[in-house]
Amino acid sequence: MLVHVATRHCLPYQYLSLPMISIAKAQSIVEKHQPAPRVTKRSLDEVQGLWLAEDVTAPEPMPSFDNSAMDGYAVRLPDDGDPIQDPFPVLGEAQAGAPFDGTVGPGQAVKISTGAVVPEGAERVIRIEDTDGGEEQVRLHDAGKPQDNIRFEGEEVAVGDGIAAAGEKITPPLLGRLASLGVSRGPVFEPPTVAVLSTGSELVDADADLQPGQIRNSNRYVLTSLLEELGAEVGRVVSVPDKRDDTVEAIDQAAATADLVLVTGGVSVGPHDHVKGAAEEVGFERQFWKVKQKPGKPLFFATRDDTLLFGLPGNPFSAAINAVVYAGPIIRQCLAHPQPDGRQIAGRMAEPYERRKAKRAKYLLVRVEKREEGEAILSVPAKQNSHMLAGLHESDGFVLAPVGQKRIEPSKQLSVTLFPWCEEQGLPSGV
Numbered sequence: 001m002l003v004h005v006a007t008r009h010c011l012p013y014q015y016l017s018l019p020m021i022s023i024a025k026a027q028s029i030v031e032k033h034q035p036a037p038r039v040t041k042r043s044l045d046e047v048q049g050l051w052l053a054e055d056v057t058a059p060e061p062m063p064s065f066d067n068s069a070m071d072g073y074a075v076r077l078p079d080d081g082d083p084i085q086d087p088f089p090v091l092g093e094a095q096a097g098a099p100f101d102g103t104v105g106p107g108q109a110v111k112i113s114t115g116a117v118v119p120e121g122a123e124r125v126i127r128i129e130d131t132d133g134g135e136e137q138v139r140l141h142d143a144g145k146p147q148d149n150i151r152f153e154g155e156e157v158a159v160g161d162g163i164a165a166a167g168e169k170i171t172p173p174l175l176g177r178l179a180s181l182g183v184s185r186g187p188v189f190e191p192p193t194v195a196v197l198s199t200g201s202e203l204v205d206a207d208a209d210l211q212p213g214q215i216r217n218s219n220r221y222v223l224t225s226l227l228e229e230l231g232a233e234v235g236r237v238v239s240v241p242d243k244r245d246d247t248v249e250a251i252d253q254a255a256a257t258a259d260l261v262l263v264t265g266g267v268s269v270g271p272h273d274h275v276k277g278a279a280e281e282v283g284f285e286r287q288f289w290k291v292k293q294k295p296g297k298p299l300f301f302a303t304r305d306d307t308l309l310f311g312l313p314g315n316p317f318s319a320a321i322n323a324v325v326y327a328g329p330i331i332r333q334c335l336a337h338p339q340p341d342g343r344q345i346a347g348r349m350a351e352p353y354e355r356r357k358a359k360r361a362k363y364l365l366v367r368v369e370k371r372e373e374g375e376a377i378l379s380v381p382a383k384q385n386s387h388m389l390a391g392l393h394e395s396d397g398f399v400l401a402p403v404g405q406k407r408i409e410p411s412k413q414l415s416v417t418l419f420p421w422c423e424e425q426g427l428p429s430g431v
Contacts, residue, residue, distance in 0.1 A: 061154035074122035078107030125149035195254035199266040247278040265314030295386035315386035347376035365395035
């Protein structure tokens with residue numbers, strides 16, 4: 001047992017000799033472990049925002065019966081006589097959900113409400129304002145035309161008509177169409193379940209009274225809301241103190257029920273950084289550690305069977321950008337999202353940007369200020385340090401400055417990746 005404990009404590013230091021890998025290499029490794037999309041059927045209450053996995057055809061017509069488009073009278077004009085001068089006896093009433101049980105003959109009428117079944121024999125509906133509104137008999141001011149104000153069975157959708165295609169996002173209007181046609185369960189790509197573990201004995205809840213040395217756990221809220229934006233289902237959300245046994249137990253329990261585990265903090269080589277060793281102890285196999293990027297260098301990626309684990313740095317900006325760049329595409333590809341790497345737009349800097357060192361690729365936060373000639377004009381928020389959330393909050397996305405590039409000129413066209421929470425928001429000038 002003593003030997004086992006000593007080995008566990010030494011494990012992090014074995015990582016010191018590992019070289020940093022490039023962003024492209026890290027992304028390639030992650031992509032090799034991309035899980036295949038899973039198809040499921042879910043109730044309409046659970047499919048908003050997901051993507052259809054199969055084509056959907058209409059199992060019934062819409063409308064499902066001939067119905068009135070107006071409040072008024074369902075009539076059949078007389079075979080002879082004057083429909084304006086001669087009154088129509090009113091046989092009864094057809095209400096929405098309560099059809100008239102009978103047949104309308106020549107020169108007869110049935111009072112009818114919008115949406116009610118058009119009675120057998122009636123060949124038009126006269127608006128109530130085009131009549132005298134009689135109860136036992138009614139006079140028409142305008143006889144209208146055949147089929148006036150009737151919505152016919154199947155005129156919108158016939159049985160077998162295509163409603164939506166595989167790969168289409170389920171929007172509120174599509175939900176309505178599915179419900180109206182009796183499709184109560186939608187065939188969708190199943191969202192992956194993601195667990196979020198925040199490590200750090202200094203972490204407390206957002207509403208805690210801070211004691212010396214404590215910080216509030218912002219990563220929990222950043223990551224869980226990000227996961228929801230991406231379409232994942234958030235599973236276990238746990239705070240873990242910097243204790244080896246607690247970290248081992250938390251990772252093992254999270255991995256038992258999640259497709260993807262995100263752990264923040266504890267991925268460096270200090271004496272209280274237990275994530276890498278704890279993950280390996282419960283069966284995860286390291287795929288890489290440390291990426292040549294800023295921020296977020298000490299990124300850890302490991303796999304156990306079909307479960308993937310990312311050890312993210314504890315600094316908020318570092319954790320968030322790694323989650324967007326590496327975990328985001330996994331989630332979106334599971335959902336068959338048409339833009340798994342995020343929405344990209346063309347842009348250029350409003351002013352030159354320069355950095356002192358360029359030994360690592362840099363994720364540079366940018367804000368879209370306006371649009372000129374099809375390009376977004378970008379500013380650079382001032383506070384971009386890895387421990388800061390201000391820059392993340394004040395930006396719309398990021399550009400990647402590669403290794404060796406110290407200066408970005410306004411003349412250079414850039415590819416801007418929008419953050420998931422900005423993709424569908426109204427950016428300046430419709431960017």
